[in-house]
Amino acid sequence: MTSRNLRHLRLCLAVADTGKLTLASEVAHVSQPAVTQAIGKLERDFGGKLFDRTRQGFFVTPRGGALVGRLRRAFDRLDPALADISPRLKLTATMAQLQALTAVVETENVTLAARRLDLAQPTVHRAITMLEREAGRRLFERMSFGMVASRQTVALARAVLLAFREFDQAEADLAEFDGRDAGRIVIGALPLARSVLLPQALVEFRAIRPGQRVLVVDGLYDELLTGLRRGDIDVIVGALRQPAPIGDVVQERLFDDQLTIIAGNHHPLVGQTGVPREALAAYPFVVPREGTPARLQFDAFFQGVDLPGGIIEAGSILLMREIVAESEHLGCISGQQARAEISKGLVAEIDVDINWPGRAIGLTYRENWAPTRSQSMLLDLIRSRVDDGAS
Known part of the structure; x- marks a missing residue:
């Protein structure tokens, strides 16, 4: 201000x-x-x-x-x-x-x-x-x-910190009266959001509000949550936590995502149907880090089964894609994240005998948060991506 x-x-x-x-x-x-x-x-x-x-x-x-x-x-x-x-x-x-x-x-x-x-x-x-x-x-x-x-x-x-953030929001609110853009929108982006929800929404938003500054912050969930609660981040986009991590944040579900197993196109399991858990367990894996919703599902599915040692932890679809392409590693990742890689023929999806439970994907923001007009506009564009079939 x-x-x-x-x-x-x-x-x-x-x-x-x-x-x-x-x-x-x-x-x-x-x-x-x-x-x-x-x-x-x-x-x-x-x-x-x-x-x-x-x-x-x-x-x-x-x-x-x-x-x-x-x-x-x-x-x-x-x-x-x-x-x-x-x-x-x-x-x-x-x-x-x-x-x-x-x-x-x-x-x-x-x-x-x-x-x-x-x-x-x-x-x-x-x-x-x-x-x-x-x-x-x-x-x-x-x-x-x-x-x-x-x-x-x-x-x-x-x-x-939170009061200062309201002062920042006031500057943006007042700029609307003069047809100006002020301040910036800060989005905490989890892996799925970076590859699925945000790119097209940001392109559409930029066409509508060309002067509005937007900062996308990548990071681990706990780091992003800390930034959200102190006012440095406006909203986190990605996998929700069940239950909510703390009472002063609100989680808005947009859709449910399911995990998928991917491999390089040369992998021995490519082309097989209904691959059982024991066959999957014979190969090394690249999986999301411990504590994430995806990793919790992965660990629960393979509980009691001996996996090859040396699991690689990585949430990046790009890194996972290169590893599975150069080895017999299998990757376990969000189906939404893997969709583009599979459709382009860069990796193959393994037909597994698994009924993965859905993972809630959505928005996390502070309780009683009052977004500015431009923030609301961007959130609506993210929501519309789900309505248009992004999920």
Whole structure:
């Protein structure tokens, strides 16, 4: 956002709630001219009127309503965490101080935090000292190896990250009023999403919103989930976990996928029908890593059967394709991922005597997440890929 002065943003909410400059100044314990100046600056920063001025009071414009909605969501996350440490912090904590606190929580070191923020080390140290002085308590335990945050400080840092993400979303919401694209959409992509769901959806989205930045993050599920919960990632696309990994995320099922066994075109099992488990077990395998839904199904199917040693763990269809093409390895992977490789004749599907259970594929996002218009548009395009037969 252009303006991230927390005091000004709180005054904007106060005017929206009371409809009067005088009442807002009383609620915020500042002068009426200070409220007037804050609203004027916000309107300049955000490119238009946030309030209609009438004799009856101040009323939010559509632009102002979009901002106020995001601010409520941000402060609803931030304020309880601030108050849990000290009610005074709601009045005194600044954006810069909270940024410094979050960086120190994550790095456990003031010097590393300063480097991350591109600030001088004394600046970050002073920000932490000021927060602790206002809170009347230590927020970190000073240890020989660094600074360890208290439980409440860790909770505050997470609330700060999520509140900051709402501010980012506000920038995108307000840009819509001017026909602009702002911010970026961050997608956590699991293997199946990278090869099946996302490519065409992104091509279609780019044709509609050519200026919107999109970042696709590859990674392991646990890493992506951490990024999602802290606000760095907007949505994860791929295999869902059963049960859901934690209560603050929502899983939206799009379709069910089944595993398949693939091999190089030269493999002895190619062309056979109803290949039993014991015949498959005679060959080495390339399989997804431990803990993934696909690997759990694979392990359950071969439980009690001796497999050749030295299983190769790999979730990439490209790597798996090259390994099976150059050896007698078998690959176990998502049927959706393997479809294009099989249709092009690059690998062969083994006709196995297995009735694989379906694996739920879909979207994972934060509970109570409110996507921007462009984010909603991209999600709808991903959903439409399923409706059009991508599953």
